[in-house]
Structure formats: C-alpha cells, structure tokens
Amino acid sequence: MIKIRNLAVRIGDRVIASVPELDVTAGECVAIVGESGSGKTTTLLATLGLVEGAAVTGEITLGGVDVLGASPAELMSVRGSRAALVMQSPQAALNPTMRLGTLMRRALARHGVKGDEARRKAEDAVAAVLLDTAILRRYPHQVSGGQAQRFAIALALALGAEVVLADEPTSALDVTVQAEVVAVLRRLRDERGLAVLFVSHDLALVSTIADRVVVMKEGAVVESGTAADVFDRPRDAYTRELIAAVPRLPERPAETAATPPGEAGRTGEEET
Numbered sequence: 001m002i003k004i005r006n007l008a009v010r011i012g013d014r015v016i017a018s019v020p021e022l023d024v025t026a027g028e029c030v031a032i033v034g035e036s037g038s039g040k041t042t043t044l045l046a047t048l049g050l051v052e053g054a055a056v057t058g059e060i061t062l063g064g065v066d067v068l069g070a071s072p073a074e075l076m077s078v079r080g081s082r083a084a085l086v087m088q089s090p091q092a093a094l095n096p097t098m099r100l101g102t103l104m105r106r107a108l109a110r111h112g113v114k115g116d117e118a119r120r121k122a123e124d125a126v127a128a129v130l131l132d133t134a135i136l137r138r139y140p141h142q143v144s145g146g147q148a149q150r151f152a153i154a155l156a157l158a159l160g161a162e163v164v165l166a167d168e169p170t171s172a173l174d175v176t177v178q179a180e181v182v183a184v185l186r187r188l189r190d191e192r193g194l195a196v197l198f199v200s201h202d203l204a205l206v207s208t209i210a211d212r213v214v215v216m217k218e219g220a221v222v223e224s225g226t227a228a229d230v231f232d233r234p235r236d237a238y239t240r241e242l243i244a245a246v247p248r249l250p251e252r253p254a255e256t257a258a259t260p261p262g263e264a265g266r267t268g269e270e271e272t
C-alpha cells in the first residue's frame with residue numbers, strides 16, 4: 001500500500017525529513033512518532049505527493065502509483081480514491097452549507113456512483129465507522145468533532161480508500177472521543193484490511209493502534225520496529241525519553257498481528 005525507500009525532503013541545504021525505509025501493508029497500522037518539527041507531517045505529505053516548496057528525492061509508492069514519477073492527474077486520482085488523508089479538523093474541510101448525505105452523494109457522483117448504489121455505499125460506510133445513518137441528514141455544524149472525524153473516514157471508505165493517512169487525527173478531540181476514533185480505525189484495519197499510516201506525537205494513543213512504529217527526531221528516523229520492540233525494548237535514548245515522558249502507557253491490544261482478523265484489538269469502547 002505504501003512503500004518508501006531513501007526518501008529525502010530538502011529545503012535548500014536542510015533535510016527536513018529523511019526516511020530510509022517505510023512500508024505499510026494491507027491490514028497494518030504504522031505510526032510515525034516524534035516531537036514537534038521532527039518531520040512526521042512532511043513524510044506523510046510527501047507520501048501523498050503534497051509537499052510544496054521542497055525537493056523530494058527517493059522512491060515512494062502509494063496504492064501502486066509511483067508518487068514521484070506520476071502526473072498530477074494520476075496523483076489526483078490515487079488521492080481521491082485509493083488513498084485518503086484524514087486531518088486534524090475535519091469540520092473545517094466539510095462544506096458548511098451541505099448536509100453530510102449530500103456531500104457524500106456528490107463525492108460518489110464524481111466517481112460515477114449514483115442512485116441506489118450511492119445510497120447503499122453511503123449507508124454502509126457510515127455504519128462501518130459506527131455512526132447512525134441519521135447523521136447523513138445533518139449539517140457539519142450539527143455534529144461533534146469525533147463524529148465529523150468518523151464521517152471523514154466513512155467518506156474515504158465509500159470512495160474505495162484502501163489506505164488512510166491520518167495526521168494527528170485526534171489531537172483536537174477529547175480523550176474519550178480520541179479513543180473512539182482510534183477504535184474505528186483499528187476495526188477497519190482488522191475487518192477490512194485498511195492500511196493506516198498514523199502520525200502523532202501522542203505515544204499513549206499510538207500504543208493502542210500501531211503494529212509498527214517509526215520514531216523521528218530532527219528530520220531523521222532514530223528507531224523503527226514492531227510496537228512491542230519500540231515500546232517495551234527501546235534501543236534509542238531519544239525513544240526512551242519519549243516513552244518516559246508518558247505518564248503511563250495504556251495496555252496495548254493483544255498482539256494484533258498474530259490475532260485472526262475481526263478479533264484483534266477490539267475493545268468495548270468501539271461499540272459505544
């Protein structure tokens with residue numbers, strides 16, 4: 001789904017993100033963590049071909065498309081369908097004058113999906129993120145931040161997204177709502193094989209979803225490995241510092257990779 005090799009993003013002489021190797025496969029969540037300015041967002045935006053004003057070199061494949069060699073039209077097409085960006089403030093990205101159902105229908109129509117099929121896809125996607133279909137009749141200002149976030153994920157699913165790139169998707173939300181949004185992503189990863197690239201500075205939250213973790217500092221990867229390796233046996237001093245700064249890491253879901261699909265990482269909170 002995502003393959004990065006020898007990525008370097010430079011502004012003048014300064015390398016703001018350098019990632020030798022990063023893969024995200026179907027049914028897997030990889031988190032990039034690190035303090036502010038470490039290069040997390042730059043890496044995510046480079047993966048989508050959205051970095052501007054910087055020189056990007058290396059190899060990036062997203063949903064089968066060679067991002068650095070693709071035409072603008074090819075990039076638009078992969079971003080609009082197979083890969084979706086979920087941002088911090090989804091409400092800001094939703095047209096305030098349209099009901100969510102209209103918004104979803106218009107997006108589907110642009111992909112040639114109309115009528116009953118569009119209605120069915122919209123309802124399926126909304127149910128997949130554990131929202132009531134009544135939400136489709138509401139305007140963006142009539143839903144909470146967590147609901148808007150989940151609707152944004154539903155929109156991506158309806159359009160056929162196989163990979164979601166989430167940039168601090170939960171930092172504008174309170175803790176319980178954060179847990180709900182992450183539970184939805186976890187469920188979609190486990191049940192639909194969604195690939196998730198999750199960028200966050202919140203290690204406690206990351207520990208509840210990541211299968212693998214990449215730690216960045218000052219634009220470089222200082223450590224990467226399975227969540228168990230990075231959280232339980234950190235090798236790098238900076239990773240140990242980051243972990244020490246978290247009051248108490250929540251218990252991670254039972255080893256996600258070894259658990260059959262549909263069972264991994266499920267907790268009661270997602271049913272709320």
Ligand SMILES: Nc1ncnc2c1ncn2[C@@H]1O[C@H](COP(=O)(O)OP(=O)(O)OP(=O)(O)O)[C@@H](O)[C@H]1O
Nearest residue numbers: 011016035036037038039040041042043052053201
């Ligand atoms: N277009 C740009 N022009 C100049 N500098 C930039 C640009 N984009 C990013 N940077 C710099 O590159 C570095 C990495 O930024 P980036 O946003 O990737 O960090 P981050 O780890 O995502 O931080 P945060 O958690 O605060 O979002 C920062 O020092 C930032 O100021």
